Amino acid sequence: MHDPAYRLLFSRPRMVRDLLDGFAARGWSGALDFESLAPLPASFVGRELQQRHGDLIWHVRFCDDRWLYLVLLLEFQSTVEQAMAVRILEYSALLYRRLVAHGVLREHGSLPPVLPVVLYNGRRRWTAPVEVTNLLAAGSEALAPYQPSQRYYVLDVARAADADLPAGNLVSALIGLEKTRDAAGLREALKVLFDLLRRQKDDALTQAFVTWLHQGLRHAGRLPADGEDGEDPLAQLRGTQTMLEETVREWTREWLAQGIEQGRREERALLCRQAARKFDAGAAEGLAAALAGVTDPERLARVGDWIIECATGSELLARVRGDNG
Secondary structure, three states, X not given: OOOXXXXXXXXXXXXHHHHHHHHHOOXXXXXXXXXXXXXXXXXXXXXXXXXOOOXXXXXXXXXXXXXXXXXXXXXXXXXOOOOHHHHHHHHHHHHHHHHHHOOHHHHHOOOOOEEEEEEEOOOXXXXXXXXXXXXXXXXXXXXXXXOOOOEXXXXXXXXXXXXXXOOOOHHHHHHHXXXXXXXXXXXXXXXXXXXXXXXXXXXXXXXXXXXXXXHHHHHOXXXXXXXXXXXXXXXXXXXXXXXXXXXXXXXHHHHHHHHHHHHHHHHHHHHHHHHHHHOOHHHHXXXXXXXXXXXOHHHHHHHHHXXXXXXXXXXXXXXXXXXXO
16 A cells, blocks of 8 residues: 555655655766656546556656656555566556657657656565566577566665765655654654755645654554644644654653563563473473463562472472462
């Protein structure tokens, strides 16, 4: 399922510009005239290219007046799509069909290049082949020239290295927020985002980030109250920060509690195995029942001592059952 808040973000020109400038076209983005960056009109795209609501198509002019078409696919599924390269090939072919139908080939004598970009934020690492030829069975050298060839750029959000995130880039700020796992990191990531948005003076873009942040709170069960009509988007962003930080603190407490409980379960299981080895299965079963729910580390330590000291399983169980801490 596609995340509508993410799609809203990448419906804004600045986000697409920063995606190209800092990532997909890094190193050659200076050849692009970003003032010409614009989404393709729905009437141009046609029904075949509108079937997936998470995908966006933009075009931008090179400085020498050529055009580049950007096919942006937003992937939020839990599983990696192994055949993504085939889907990219299909999208490119459909786009070229539309361009031919609109007379681009007839007018210019050639078709513009396409840059396919997959933006992925799933938990698993993206492992699908990025080149369509890697999905094709090996054939003879004579057939190789007749096989389709196209690759795509993939930005795996969760695996993006901090050193590869350019400063002053809104996509970098977005990735920083996606990757943060503690309140201090979240506070710093929000400060970076806030400063960038304040300089942009783009209320629609700021509101898109507010929507995206609120959706994260909704998934965390901490949906903030709706702001009043006409409220400044930057003010909404400020108001969201406290709730986000509290959410991260709650997650941290939950993770710590879960880790401690897991450790106690493993400790109880180890004591039962030791009782089974020294005594018998009946003693281990009785010990498991007596220790169910016990989390006091001192009580569990005493049980370990008693397993060594007691001569019989009955003596062990009597001590454990009579131990009130």
